[in-house]
Amino acid sequence: MSDHSSLHLLIGGEKLSGGSRDTQDVIDPATAEVLGSLPHATTDDLDTALANADRGFHAWRKESADKRAAALNKAAQLIRERAKDIGMLLTREQGKPIKEAIGEVIYCAMLFEFYAGEAKRTYGRSLVRPEGQSARVIYVPVGPVAGFAAWNFPAINVARKIGGAIAAGCSVIVKPSEETPAAGLALVQCLLDGGVPGDVCQVVFGVPDEVSRHLLGSPIIRKVTFTGSSAVGKHLVKLAADDLKVTTMELGGHAPVMVFKDSDVEKVLDTMVGAKYRNAGQVCVSPTRFLIEEDIFPAFRDGFVERAKAIKVGNGTEDGTQMGPMANERGPQGLAKKIADAKDKGGKLETGGDRIGNQGFFFEPTVLSEVPTNAEIMNEEPFGPVAIVNPMANADAMIEEANRLPYGLAAYAWTNDPKLRGRLAADVEAGMLAINGANVSAPDAPFGGVKWSGFGREDGAEGVMHCMVPKTIHES
CATH class of the missing domain: 3.40.605.10 (Aldehyde Dehydrogenase; Chain A, domain 1)
Known part of the structure; x- marks a missing residue:
């Protein structure tokens, strides 16, 4: 070998x-x-x-x-x-x-x-x-x-x-x-x-x-x-x-995650936080823009931050490591610029935001909230361990934001409403949509996107x- x-x-x-x-x-x-x-x-x-x-x-x-x-x-x-x-x-x-x-x-x-x-x-x-x-x-x-x-x-x-x-x-x-x-x-x-x-x-x-x-x-x-x-x-x-x-x-992608108020917030968090920080967020289908119905936004944001803080970052060869370094020097440098821009535009840094240590390319699991759509990170894929958590008024606003960008690789949604699930399947512009789960890939299922x-x-x-x-x- x-x-x-x-x-x-x-x-x-x-x-x-x-x-x-x-x-x-x-x-x-x-x-x-x-x-x-x-x-x-x-x-x-x-x-x-x-x-x-x-x-x-x-x-x-x-x-x-x-x-x-x-x-x-x-x-x-x-x-x-x-x-x-x-x-x-x-x-x-x-x-x-x-x-x-x-x-x-x-x-x-x-x-x-x-x-x-x-x-x-x-x-x-x-x-x-x-x-x-x-x-x-x-x-x-x-x-x-x-x-x-x-x-x-x-x-x-x-x-x-x-x-x-x-x-x-x-x-x-x-x-x-x-x-x-x-x-x-x-x-x-x-x-x-x-x-x-x-x-x-x-x-x-x-x-x-x-x-x-x-x-x-x-x-x-x-x-x-x-x-x-x-x-x-x-x-x-x-x-x-x-x-x-x-x-x-x-x-590339910039996957939206639509979480509706009828969802089990704890179950969503247990599933999606791990998906977000898998491979240090360097995943084309990584969930990045979390669009949370207003009624459950505070609980979702706080639960996400708590879980992000608990992730063990370290060398991928070591037992117990949950998230390794970014793959190259470009990663931490690019993320730092996007996070600074988001804060300048009015976004809130809830946790993380910094490089870890001075050896290798480690970066903290990061959560931003209430980030405006004119921020760079809302329009360009972060491709790193950064989650954006924003409150949304209703399904119309969430679908509109999900489809706003020219990207359409993967999307995620959480709801127990059968009618709404049908609407999401029809209206969300993505090559792959996961409803009430985080998996969009399987050997027998086509993998790919639409638009850019x-x-x-x-x-x-x-x-x-x-x-x-x-x-x-x-x-x-």
């Missing part, structure tokens, strides 16, 4: 490092110490990967669904066997508590297992035609895929880029984040060890804009899939448009179908 002392590229099944390649340091966010040195792909490396992907696609698409499924199932078995080791790599490079990291790795195994079954379920359909004629729809793999993964979930984000594509019969070149490379490398190694050919799944690293421009500039790549910010997603879509490549974009939060879907049957294109066959 790869570790931080032996980081490498994976091109054509070969581990490449050293030579004249540029490198960058990989940093432990809990200590700010260097974990290892990561090689960047050269132009020749990228061209070799592209040629491999082209060759690998033409062979892999002809393999039976049974063989693709067997490789994914074997990879899932290996991931489960190696989960603790991969989880430790993930925690050391990204910071989240080891329990969360292992859970993330296991989710990857579950996703591959689902995709293994889905590889056999890409059914077409027959169309009704007069006697002597026939027409049918079949689905064929879109072609070689370029996948770009974010640092906040180093394993899941990579799994989502490669699993559906491999199940569909595509080849993939994936670029995990250079800040969190080892977990993604270990995941891909499980696929190769499970029987996926080395030219079907490859890993490259480098300066993100240079790598994306090179891969997207090649006619070999037929689909681009990306997890990251809306700004970068828009940039990649523009690059992909030059060659009319298919795109899947899982972009992107388009296309990962996970679920859609995660495979979005790596395929329909072809209609007419016969007379």
Whole structure:
């Protein structure tokens, strides 16, 4: 298994490092110490990967669904066997508590297992035609895929880029984040060890804009899939448009949480506070804007603050840690500016708001309340351990605020009113809505957003179908 002392590229099944390649340091966010040195792909490396992907696609698409499924199932078995080791790599490079990291790795195994079954379920359909004629729809793999993964979930984000594509019969070149490379490398190694050919799944690293421009500039790549910010997603879509490549974009969010007065406040708090500070708030679907009906606002705010203060922050490798550091230096710096702006605009700092210590990138679990909509943090995703708790007059005002932003990835709501739940399902602008719970993700459910939060879907049957294109066959 790869570790931080032996980081490498994976091109054509070969581990490449050293030579004249540029490198960058990989940093432990809990200590700010260097974990290892990561090689960047050269132009020749990228061209070799592209040629491999082209060759690998033409062979892999002809393999039976049974063989693709067997490789994914074997990879899932290996991931489960190696989960603790991969989880430790993930925690050391990204910071989240080891329990969360292992859970993330296991989710990857579950996703591959689902995709293994889905590889056999890409059914077409027959169309009704007069006697002597026939027409049918079949689905064929879109072609070689370029996948770009974010640092906040180093394993899941990579799994989502490669699993559906491999199940569909595509080849993939994936670029995990250079800040969190080892977990993604270990995941891909499980696929190769499970029987996926080395030219079907490859890993490259480098300066993100240079790598994306090179891969997207090649006619070999037929689909681009990306997890990251809306700004970068828009940039990649523009690059992909030059060659009319298919795109899947899982972009930023700013998830509202609507809590109505008929809710059990204690139950909501017990569920949503943990969800808020999971992965130090560095989650695309993290609940951020808590919109609380006025009658229960004081009790909700006070209960949230009490629970936030009790969270144990520490090194993710240590027992009992509930929240680790932020993943990089940018995190605490950006949060401090947003919190200061919120206070300047009239928001109230209820707890937290400061960096912890002078080692690593730790930040206090923070609660702001009564923050006006002109504050930066109400309009730009904080992507950190900050909750905004605001009173709202009624359902109309809550839905209006939930839909105010151009983002629409996840949303949450708590109410026991069946009619209101139906209205929320229809009117809230989000790709995923959790009612009376905090979970918006499952291997068999599509994952993705609307508006500036992107388009296309990962996970679920859609995660495979979005790596395929329909072809209609007419016969007379």
